[in-house]
């Protein structure tokens with residue numbers, strides 16, 4: 016019944032390094048650097064200043080804009096600085112630096128066990144909003160907004176994205192194995208907020224253990240656990256919607272236009288934590304892997320922990336990495352320093368060597384057609400790259416659907432001429448945006 | 454902590470900060486081209502064994518001169534010299550395989566010049582040319598030196614008859630009966646064509662060995678099976694339907710499918726990425742078109758063989774096919 020998957024690529028998933036390793040919680044860092052922008056949208060405004068004493072879970076930056084999400088202290092201690100700091104996604108961003116007082120003391124009145132079943136939709140949404148929850152799959156869209164679709168888009172399907180299709184990453188996999196109950200609680204909460212009937216959890220079929228654990232945890236809830244073919248980028252919203260709901264999101268529209276909301280499985284757990292126990296989003300599961308890591312691991316890390324601290328918990332480098340990424344190798348962001356902190360959207364830290372990168376000089380397109388076969392959106396990446404190279408942006412936009420590209424990277428991955436197709440696409444999109452309108 | 458600070462500085466200076474994706478598959482243009490060259494080797498080696506030293510000399514001249522011309526042009530155009538990518542070698546080799554074994558030495562060299570310098574680089578280099586360079590080379594030679602291009606070595610026939618014409622020539626000039634007689638019997642003819650004991654261009658010999666090479670490329674997913682299957686299939690069906698002298702469906706499709714340059718054309722020429730459509734649907738249209746034109750030329754045209762011209766003609770419409778046959782797009786129904 017699952018539609019046959021023809022698009023995408025099937026790289027070496029490299030997950031064996033960490034998929035069997037339980038999530039580790041180690042000593043807390045001496046300090047955390049917490050950027051005021053860790054979500055898609057407007058930055059938060061700091062509500063603490065240098066010298067303030069803060070408790071774990073205390074709100075330290077407030078979401079005053081409509082599209083934003085509160086930020087909380089992930090440690091108890093003293094604010095020693097509020098200043099621009101390196102940010103793994105934005106380059107630089109104002110951040111609140113907290114020095115650990117070693118107490119790890121919770122903000123008073125925060126923790127409370129609730130039976131969520133008795134709460135109304137509005138109350139649930141408020142709890143989610145106050146906990147500062149964003150999409151943890153990497154997109155970091157504020158969840159309380161995604162769960163409040165406009166009246167004219169009735170939602171009938173919730174998809175929990177547990178595909179985890181990027182190579183190396185196993186954070187979601189371990190989350191399901193170790194916290195299935197909390198995940199299911201979160202899923203049921205989202206279901207209640209959206210009042211939807213169909214709920215699917217989509218898991219790539221290279222994780223049969225997770226499929227089994229989730230099936231057991233979902234028994235009697237009506238939530239359907241669906242193994243889906245292992246193929247990158249099956250975790251892309253549009254792809255998992257097509258496979259599980261047999262719907263295509265029209266070009267330029269959001270999933271809600273076809274009645275679907277997609278949430279990541281880690282997000283579901285965070286929602287479970289927030290609603291059931293009152294715990295705001297102050298930590299997350301991060302896979303630290305790649306050839307240059309001595310001991311690849313899945314870590315539970317406080318938001319604001321530096322990459323350097325995280326890597327130290329994994330025994331440091333086995334050799335000098337040539338590239339350090341936040342996220343997976345297909346869509347991750349290359350870092351220029353290890354000072355950057357783990358933020359809400361950090362699902363992985365990868366340290367890669369030249370051999371794994373396999374990069375080479377770019378050459379002319381030989382029109383082999385592999386990029387076309389691989390493109391999940393059905394585009395012609397070869398033409399997009401050529402038009403981008405020549406600066407023919409209007410043609411790329413109007414005749415070759417430039418704006419439909421989701422920058423998944425399949426085309427660049429398969430290209431034997433090593434063409435930097437995604438880079439041309441980004442460049443063209445930027446030019447198109449500057450030209451504006453139309 | 455095992456990540457010391459000094460270490461740290463170092464690494465920070467060397468980190469690559471390019472944009473995603475960060476991993477690439479390990480296929481490369483070079484690997485593909487060299488694999489295609491390797492896939493041609495069984496047929497090449499057989500041709501050298503069968504036709505002897507002249508064929509070897511022609512192959513060597515074609516390939517080497519192609520490499521040299523490529524390097525020279527790139528030097529002059531001040532481009533990165535990419536002879537190691539194998540595309541020029543492949544082009545020279547394919548051109549030589551389209552020639553009679555014993556042509557004068559200048560023929561493959563001039564052919565390579567036309568293929569590399571005129572057909573490939575004057576259009577902008579690898580990936581830009583509309584026409585298959587090897588076939589442009591061959592077509593130009595055909596017009597310029599028609600005699601040299603159609604003088605065949607004597608075919609060491611399985612029976613006593615000795616002939617210096619290709620099977621398609623015999624068919625065109627003397628008819629099907631004469632053709633069968635040349636080989637002895639129909640089944641002898643099929644065997645000879647299949648194994649490669651026949652007259653023709655260097656690369657037109659052994660169907661068996663060419664197909665083996667082609668299957669390796671299909672298996673490695675370097676070429677799409679639809680191209681050879683649809684082209685050879687089209688030729689088979691059309692010659693069966695219209696190729697006989699006793700009305701419809703009295704032709705000999707097996708002969709036509711194995712004769713001439715069809716097999717090398719279908720497996721190695723219309724699978725050239727640059728000059729054929731980029732989508733699978735487009736490839737099918739191309740293959741059927743090339744097959745149909747081949748039959749048209751063979752049955753009605755002035756030349757005994759039509760593979761080369763049919764491919765060149767279809768090359769012309771490749772940009773058009775690509776323009777209209779677009780992949781099925783997500784979310785745009």
Ligand code: SF4
Nearest residue numbers: 380381383384386430
């Ligand atoms: S994969 Fe690369 S070489 Fe092949 S058609 Fe696409 S852009 Fe061209």
Ligand code: SF4
Nearest residue numbers: 390420422423424426
């Ligand atoms: S063109 Fe865009 S959507 Fe298609 S494979 Fe490339 S990056 Fe992905």
